[in-house]
Amino acid sequence: MDKLINKDAQLTLTDGTYQGKGRGFMGDLLVEIKVEQGKITDLQVLTHQDTPDIADSALSHLCNLILDQQNLDIDVVSGATYTSEGFIHALLNALQDQVVIAKLN
Numbered sequence: 001m002d003k004l005i006n007k008d009a010q011l012t013l014t015d016g017t018y019q020g021k022g023r024g025f026m027g028d029l030l031v032e033i034k035v036e037q038g039k040i041t042d043l044q045v046l047t048h049q050d051t052p053d054i055a056d057s058a059l060s061h062l063c064n065l066i067l068d069q070q071n072l073d074i075d076v077v078s079g080a081t082y083t084s085e086g087f088i089h090a091l092l093n094a095l096q097d098q099v100v101i102a103k104l105n
Contacts, residue, residue, distance in 0.1 A: 013038050013095065020094025024050045024086035029059075031090040043067055045087070055083045062087050 013035045021030050027049030034042035043063045048055055058080035065074050072091060076084035 013040065018094040019046070020090040020092065020096075022086035022088070022090030022093060023082075024048055024055065025080075025082035026050050029083070029086050029090055031087065031094055033091065033094050039070055040067060048083070048086075050080075050083045050086075054080050058083050059087060066091070 015035050015037065017032065017034045019030060019032045021028050023029075029048035029050070030046040032042075032044050032046055033040055043066055045059045045063065048059065058077040061077060062074060062084060066072065072088070074088070076088075
């Protein structure tokens, strides 16, 4: 599966707290992102409707990846593809007015 974010895209984030919604496997999920000094300092999934035994660990893994890498270039979690894609779309929705994508050479 193709990634939803280009790894060569440069992200510029404006400080603030943002929320975004995406569609998971069984319904909407809501994320909240906190940005301080241009870095993502907190990322939480506020609600989701997917199967907890599958989605909770996948979403926790994805949050940790983004916090560690400071990049939205992440792969979906095998076995939780729709949940992962919904999470990524929720992030993009939350940051849609804050993300500047540099031109690629």
